[in-house]
Amino acid sequence: MSKQFPTRAQDYSAWYNELIVKADMAEHSAVKGCMVIKPYGYAIWEKMQQALDKMFKDTGHVNAYFPLFVPKSLFEAEEKNAEGFAKECAVVTHYRLKTDPDNKGKLIVDPEAKLTEELVVRPTSEAIIWNTYKGWIQSYRDLPILINQWANVVRWEMRTRLFLRTAEFLWQEGHTAHATREEAIKETEQMLEVYAHFAENFMAMPVVKGIKTANERFAGADETYCIEALMQDGKALQAGTSHFLGQNFAKAFDVKFANKDGKLDYVWATSWGVSTRLMGALVMTHSDDQGLVLPPKLAPIQVVIVPIYKGEEQLAQISEKAEQIKKSLLAKGISVKYDDRDTQTPGWKFADYEFKGVPVRIAIGPRDLANGTVEVARRDTKEKKVYAMDGLEEQVENLLNEIQQNLYQRALDFRNANIHKVDSYEEFKKVLDEKGGFLAAHWDGTSETEQQIKDETKATIRCIPLNNKQEEGKCILTGKPSKQRVLFARAY
RNA sequence: CGGGAUGUGGCGCAGUUGGUAGCGCACCAGUAUGGGGUGCUGGGGGUCGCACGUUCGAGUCGUGUCAUCCCGACCA
Structure with a gap:
């Protein structure tokens, strides 16, 4: 690993880019504007997904999946939405390749295989979903529909940045249908609260809840609610949005329902989403010049145990203790990695886990074995302390909570001061x-x-x-x- | 799309006035180590983004082309 890692003060942008790559979260791919999310980065995203998904389920939502492709005629149905996204859409026009007769071994698009109607690669799924809902809704008894989808979307951005703005990104999009305006607004506000709760309690990232002005509103929405976070360099980042769509999509796709009085009315809609952009937000909220800093609740590895030893016999003794500690931590629901690889030195491991933001590191050596102690280091403050092995799991549990709190408080103080x-x-x-x-x-x-x-x-x-x-x-x-x-x- | 830059072993780079490539890290083997990126010894790996041109000879010069990154406009 390179030792001349840029500091935030030197070049915040370079710091961010290199951090992502060096912490093994993601890398640029062979496709312009698209990234490969590497296992470590994806594990963080999975933690985010788990937490969010549970909150969605707890508020009555279910998951479903809709197609990646949207026929152009459906896409253009809601005019404002279509207009807003038109200039960044990838479009499928053909469905077959063939061997190039003039250039052996190469392929060309088969001109015979032109689609009669172009397919838009979804930049967002309102169109395809509302076209589907049309078939599901006849009566107020069919409402509400509370669906979320975990998916990828494509927005052909001119300029991209790892996680913050990629041409393809992962997200979740909730799409709900309601009988009344009030209920839809309540849903919009509820999901904003869910996002704010997630940002503050899991990401340890303070946010301002608010509504967007007309200029900044989602294309096709009557009102856009958002959570806004402040990054370390003083720039703001929109971390999540929840839209009250009014009856715009219902009208565009002719989705009506019979109310209790037997009268037809258009359905009220919401949509809400957060994306892998949150990964960027996480980095720019907590990380420092020594690398990634992760809040315990989203860290794939919360505690790493590193043995310090001479010879196999000593390793065996230490491993026995380490495995015991690991077990007791796992029993508390703490994710632990015991890194007994003999291919890397302890110092190398320390530096590596530090760079990757593992919140707590426990080192055990012969000295500790003799004293019945371990060395515990926390990533957020770099503090090291010697703890007794007895009751260690409670101590570590408390420490993880403290780190989570401390990161939030630190970010909050910074935000408020700015x-x-x-x-x-x-x-x-x-x-x-x-x-x-x-x-x-x-x-x-x-x-x-x-x-x-x-x-x-x-x-x-x-x-x-x-x-x-x-x-x-x-x-x-x-x-x-x-x-x-x-x-x-x-x-x- | 405009501006800037860069393409040379896996990564990061060097390569003087043109004379068919070198360094660090990583990697492999051995060895001694192990409380903060360990030392020593030996080893493998690139035809220099691509094309054309100039030349006896091109990583080096010229033209073209492609790609990527950074800054901006657009956007979550």
């Missing part, structure tokens, strides 16, 4: 350039003002926080009256 109230456009620009972070500022509520600020500063309104404090003020750009501050930031 919400800056600004009251003039000059101050806005100055703070944005010098400090970054969220800027709480008054805005006159118009798209034009938002757009102008974006054009001039690259900062966008990340959200209007929920339960936002109401106060009289003047728009920083136009000086027009404003009733509340909104959060601006430069964003990923």
